Amino acid sequence: MANVLVVAESAEGKLRKTTHSAVTFARQAAQALGGAFSILVIGHNVAGAAEEARALGADKVLVADDASLKDYLAERYAPTVAEVGKGYAVVVGTASAYGKDLLARVAGRLGSGYAADISELLVEGGTLKYKRPMFAGNAFGIMSVSTPVQVVSVRQSAFAAAEPSGGSSDVAPVAVVAPGAAASRIEMVSFDQVKSERPELTEAKVVVAGGRALKERFNEILDPLADTLTAALGASRAACDAGYAPSDLQVGQTGKVVAPPLYFAIGISGAIQHLAGMKNSKVIVAVNKDGDAPIFQVADYGLVADLFQVVPELVKQLKAAKAG
Numbered sequence: 001m002a003n004v005l006v007v008a009e010s011a012e013g014k015l016r017k018t019t020h021s022a023v024t025f026a027r028q029a030a031q032a033l034g035g036a037f038s039i040l041v042i043g044h045n046v047a048g049a050a051e052e053a054r055a056l057g058a059d060k061v062l063v064a065d066d067a068s069l070k071d072y073l074a075e076r077y078a079p080t081v082a083e084v085g086k087g088y089a090v091v092v093g094t095a096s097a098y099g100k101d102l103l104a105r106v107a108g109r110l111g112s113g114y115a116a117d118i119s120e121l122l123v124e125g126g127t128l129k130y131k132r133p134m135f136a137g138n139a140f141g142i143m144s145v146s147t148p149v150q151v152v153s154v155r156q157s158a159f160a161a162a163e164p165s166g167g168s169s170d171v172a173p174v175a176v177v178a179p180g181a182a183a184s185r186i187e188m189v190s191f192d193q194v195k196s197e198r199p200e201l202t203e204a205k206v207v208v209a210g211g212r213a214l215k216e217r218f219n220e221i222l223d224p225l226a227d228t229l230t231a232a233l234g235a236s237r238a239a240c241d242a243g244y245a246p247s248d249l250q251v252g253q254t255g256k257v258v259a260p261p262l263y264f265a266i267g268i269s270g271a272i273q274h275l276a277g278m279k280n281s282k283v284i285v286a287v288n289k290d291g292d293a294p295i296f297q298v299a300d301y302g303l304v305a306d307l308f309q310v311v312p313e314l315v316k317q318l319k320a321a322k323a324g
Contacts, residue, residue: 015053045070050171203232
């Protein structure tokens with residue numbers, strides 16, 4: 001019997017939804033290993049996040065709460081996560097910016113193999129194997145980890161968010177491990193968070209994304225559609241590089257990976273880099289005046305037309321349907 005540890009991600013005292021995808025993986029892995037899973041909530045003033053974690057069906061919720069962990073720094077978090085992780089067969093988190101930054105250091109401290117950004121868990125004869133996309137999602141690799149502790153990060157779009165189980169896990173405090181000398185040479189200077197009333201891009205049920213073809217009218221055209229659908233805004237790398245959209249909206253291999261129930265690709269040609277970040281969306285709607293654009297190869301619904309005419313008309317029809 002072997003157990004699984006989920007490293008939770010929290011912000012402003014609340015559990016981030018990214019954690020729920022790691023919990024889904026943990027449930028599958030724990031069942032395959034004949035064990036249970038626990039959740040580690042780490043930070044400062046994280047009682048609220050720990051309370052949320054209690055409802056996710058874990059064997060127990062471990063809490064590392066200390067003033068030294070107020071501002072996230074991987075050099076301060078990794079020692080505690082690694083120390084707690086020594087008692088588990090698998091340590092898992094989501095492949096968000098937080099997970100990618102932290103888990104690689106945790107694996108290093110444990111001397112563990114690291115399966116990063118996996119999209120599927122495979123079980124063969126009681127052994128865990130991990131499927132992960134390569135070459136912008138055009139190929140997949142299957143890997144296994146042979147070290148006593150396996151460290152894994154899961155792609156959020158590939159694992160459904162875990163729903164509350166109806167239970168209430170026990171909560172236990174864990175000691176915070178003092179960081180090494182490297183942490184003393186690093187400090188948090190500032191964190192400039194982008195504030196938006198729209199849903200978080202990686203958590204939204206509807207995403208409206210635009211490409212370079214929108215030019216300076218990016219927000220003029222897309223904002224009304226996003227507002228009508230209560231959607232998150234996204235953008236192609238070309239649109240971001242051209243300065244038409246901020247970089248935090250970039251969807252793609254070097255941006256954010258999303259898989260919402262509904263994805264609008266407006267004026268996006270469908271370069272491989274962009275497809276890697278959104279092609280697993282449940283329904284894809286594309287609008288592009290080029291009928292040969294690669295985006296139509298993955299779209300469920302495609303319209304070859306002038307986006308500057310089509311999108312405002314679509315907004316008009318959607319508002320009329322809501323009013324009716």
